[in-house]
Amino acid sequence: MIVGGGPAGMVLGLLLARDGVDVVVLEKHDDFFRDFRGDTVHPSTLRLLGELGLAEAFLQLPHQEVERLGVTTDEGEFTLADFRRLPGPFRFLTFVPQWDFLSFLADRASRSPHFRLLTGAEAVGLLRQDGRVTGVRYATADGGTGEVSATVTVAADGRDSRLRAEAGLTVREFGAPMDVLWFRLPKGAGTTAPPFGGVGRLTRGRLLVLIDRGEYWQSAYLVRKGTVDDVRAAGLDAFRADLLRLLPGMEEPVAALRSWDDVKVLSVQLDRLSRWHLPGLLLIGDAAHAMSPIGGVGVNLAVQDAAAAARLLAPWLRRGRVPSRVLARVHRRRVLPTVLTQRVQRAIQQRFVDRLLAGDRPVATPAVLRLLQRWPVLQGLPARVIGLGVLPEHVRPAPLHGLRERAGAGRLT
Ligand SMILES: Cc1cc2nc3c(=O)[nH]c(=O)nc-3n(C[C@H](O)[C@H](O)[C@H](O)COP(=O)(O)OP(=O)(O)OC[C@H]3O[C@@H](n4cnc5c(N)ncnc54)[C@H](O)[C@@H]3O)c2cc1C
The missing domain is CATH 3.50.50.60 (FAD/NAD(P)-binding domain)
Structure with a gap:
């Protein structure tokens, strides 16, 4: 049973x-x-x-099917994991x-x-x-x-x-330092698509993950644990503006978030x-x-x-x-x-x-991402994990x- x-x-x-x-x-x-x-x-x-x-x-x-996962920092795009380097017939997520x-x-x-x-x-x-x-x-x-x-x-x-x-x-x-706000961003015409099927976008105090789901981007926005009410209290306009800081050029998809009903809270x-x-x-x-x-x-x-x-x-x-x-x-x-x-x-x-969500200092690109960029063969390791x-x-x-x-x-x- x-x-x-x-x-x-x-x-x-x-x-x-x-x-x-x-x-x-x-x-x-x-x-x-x-x-x-x-x-x-x-x-x-x-x-x-x-x-x-x-x-x-x-x-x-x-x-x-997603072959690569990436991270976009203030300094550019970095590949985190390349599933094409896996053994066997299934070289994608x-x-x-x-x-x-x-x-x-x-x-x-x-x-x-x-x-x-x-x-x-x-x-x-x-x-x-x-x-x-x-x-x-x-x-x-x-x-x-x-x-x-x-x-x-x-x-x-x-x-x-x-x-x-x-x-x-x-x-x-x-324990976990974060909770997740979970929502869809439709793929509007003329918007700049992120370069990977799955990508994390990070900057000082903010971390957003986008997953390509065909018609839309499934999006996960991380907030410090216990602060969801503060984010809501600041209002939807402030939230949308925050998203646009991370996703310049995606005004149309972000505007599709019309109410907090479109945003689910997932407790980590x-x-x-x-x-x-x-x-x-x-x-x-x-x-x-x-x-x-x-x-x-x-x-x-x-x-x-x-x-x-x-x-x-x-x-x-x-x-x-x-x-x-x-x-x-x-x-x-x-x-x-x-x-x-x-x-x-x-x-x-x-x-x-x-540290990133604390937002009290600028975020440098993590050294590991630079290493993976320099030696692409290493991108197979995170793909394996x-x-x-x-x-x-x-x-x-x-x-x-x-x-x-x-x-x-x-x-x-
Ligand atoms: C924010 C967030 C994002 C995540 N993203 C990912 C991701 O992208 N990829 C990934 O792999 N994992 C992700 N996870 C984790 C993933 O969702 C879980 O690890 C996974 O679903 C666990 O599977 P499970 O079968 O053990 O439990 P569950 O998927 O939770 O299934 C449990 C089932 O039991 C049923 N059930 C519960 N109680 C009873 C009961 N008393 N009697 C009968 N039925 C009952 C429920 O209805 C449910 O169908 C994420 C988790 C969180 C919190």
Whole structure:
């Protein structure tokens, strides 16, 4: 039983069903269409989809492929990561609305007789017996309730995980100096397009990220944590003027921001569980480790957790018994990539983002950007860290146990 139909939960559900394990995914929403969720699909995830024989179909979805990420400072444009330098067939970052990605996974998983997706059902508590978690209680929007018993319950219910709170596991909070204002800027005629598919624009006290989404630029504007109300109080005109300081020549797109309703606030959180499991319960993805948006790697880590969990759990699940040491093995396998990635994110947050947003001194172009510009071969390193991550997982190339056989089957509502 998997709680949460995000990237971690849906990939785990797909992989377990493919390995012939009966699996139920419980998702509290009725569908995958909701507010912002990270939209990046990384080369390592594309590689997993390739190993499953699904990459070609996935790349039929409307998407953008970004080969280079860059940073524009007051001194010019600098390449941060060049994915064309990666090994393998997927030498680009893909941007796909996450609801399309999740719907795709749900569609493919639902073709297996082993997969069930229970939507509109929110896990509200753990079932326990003799010190072991044995499943969950859930509630539906129409006031119904139910229980699902399981050999193992996997909490993939995101950064505000209810199950992790209920399990009483210790969370280490690392904090973050920023929150994010998230909005779209339409690509107006005659505007100067940034030179990269994904670009960070920084200047004294300001940091803006633009991601090319075809018709529009998805934009993330970083503000110091706790100052969103001040930005709003200063008014939309002041906000637009601020944006234009960063984006000269983009008057038309910026003018399209007509009210604060067009601007969403995303609270940034960075934390990690000391232990990812209890007897009968495993936590993965953001439920085990909420990631900072720096590097846009949260979806990737969630997917990699799922791949490791499927590989280590499936043989035991087929036998109907999963000892705690196997759950501990999943934690051990995934904790190193998580710790290393979070360390890099924390270092960038503390040494760079925090100082930059303080705005009390001019921002010089970081030395690392100059180095990358001077030695382009080094641009492959950030591409590797962002695109493949530490300890990328693989899936066994195997027949898709029914994933292609029963279109549309296996969905419960
Ligand atoms: C500002 C910001 C920007 C980001 N940008 C990126 C980016 O560009 N790229 C990237 O890779 N990552 C990004 N991330 C991180 C990324 O969104 C997450 O790391 C990723 O979505 C984690 O996946 P998950 O499956 O673990 O959890 P989630 O995506 O949070 O999925 C959890 C699912 O569980 C469901 N759920 C929750 N509680 C229950 C319950 N009790 N019962 C049933 N269902 C439940 C939720 O509805 C949800 O569908 C960003 C994060 C932030 C804050």
